[in-house]
Amino acid sequence: MNDADAPVTGGRIIPGDLPCLVCQARSSAVCSVLKGERIACLKDIVVRRQIDAGRRLFDEGDPAAHYFIVTDGAMMVFKEAHDGRRQITGFLYPGDMLGLNHHQRYAYSAEALGEAIVCQYPIAAMNGLFREFPDMEHWLLRHCSDELASAHDQMFLLGRKTAMEKIATFLWFQMHRMRRRGPDATRLELSMSRREIADYLGLTVETVSRTITRLRRDGTIRTAGKQTIDVLDVDELRERAGGDRALKPATAHPG
Amino acid sequence: MNDADAPVTGGRIIPGDLPCLVCQARSSAVCSVLKGERIACLKDIVVRRQIDAGRRLFDEGDPAAHYFIVTDGAMMVFKEAHDGRRQITGFLYPGDMLGLNHHQRYAYSAEALGEAIVCQYPIAAMNGLFREFPDMEHWLLRHCSDELASAHDQMFLLGRKTAMEKIATFLWFQMHRMRRRGPDATRLELSMSRREIADYLGLTVETVSRTITRLRRDGTIRTAGKQTIDVLDVDELRERAGGDRALKPATAHPG
């Protein structure tokens, strides 16, 4: 607790100007609401913070003082029991937000997967900005709805899917996350360990490993090192994930 | 589709005045933001809707046109696979809200447990009200954060808790829900079937039944009929739920 600027929050502040204009999160994060030069409104309230691999940004139960946007690297949020059981509730990449809170406290812990950089917004100052730019609050509400929707998908996965469906679903979504970046959509670079995949899917490392091995032996995927996976049979992967058919499609409403 | 007022939404509209002044949800729902006579602002946009036991209010994937507040009875929201697997993601009681959406569509289906009454707010009209009463949007955002926090708790439960812990946790929260209403906090009236409990906890009916039987034989609870449970040993129930100790308590920050 010798860092007076950060009695709670982990990581260290990066001094200097905010490089918003070259930020890879700029187009998809809250700040996208502030067009053109209005981005300068953030100058006085936002700081950038760097978190080393494996270090925590905040803990579940900490008083919540900031929202954060991941701008570089990857992070994860999770809940932990004192007996060691852990449930990772999300992986976060540039543009993603964390820090939504419950009764003034963080509802989960946050940790950097690799080295990560986040943009830090004091909640109090944000509430001030909301009055000037109501669109920011709109944005936040929509973001929160989206998070809730994927939380519900994850609940279905955790409660009702088999190990194979869980792994295939996970790879499927990782693949679609990659697709946003470039054309080589079938090569996945996993930013997390087997243990983290297991804790995300409600499995053990051994089951994750065995299931990935099965997919490899079946020819559905190919592995290149531990972090890289090539999807050889996209249709098969979707099928194993439970398919588009696993969840009822939206019912058409004739008339 | 012969009801022109409700091409999508299930249930039937209850004609007549809005009895906001005697509504049991009034104190805890969005409308609590509108103090005193301002509640009249809702007169033109809100209708009440009654849903029979077991009938759907809307389906996952339907175009989302309304928010709803449960005012009487109980409802559930869930996701369903076409092979019959179902994950119930929440039970809703008077004051609770549903209808948060994702890309203009409902992210889950909603069904009445018993006969239920909801208050229906058109989303478009709500967005108009937000401009006049920004506090309403604040309220919604906070509500959404709270939902997200409990979704994360539920993910931990689904991914990492044993059958006994799941059941005990469920009963524990049902007990605390009752406590808000009256002094007899140890008597639970369950509004859902064993199958619904199973689909909420990621178990089968048989396991739910067996686990409840175990709790009864141990003297932790007593059952009176199928829907009524008396908690005889509150401490034991908390212990079985994983305890206050199961999730790490908020860390104190010395200094």
Added chain:
DNA sequence: CGAACGCTTGAATCCAGTCAACCCCCGTGG
């Protein structure tokens, strides 16, 4: 080099699921 760590693989175990029977409660209708 040796220790540590992450990952994989095999064998044994176990918790929850599956299959099946039965009970109880109700509502229906002869």
Added chain:
DNA sequence: CCACGGGGGTTGACTGGATTCAAGCGTTCG
């Protein structure tokens, strides 16, 4: 009145998918 059927719930026997326990491999790092 009772016979009947059906649904929800409970219980038992068995199965099986995932976990646990354990060993071994490859890489990294002090």
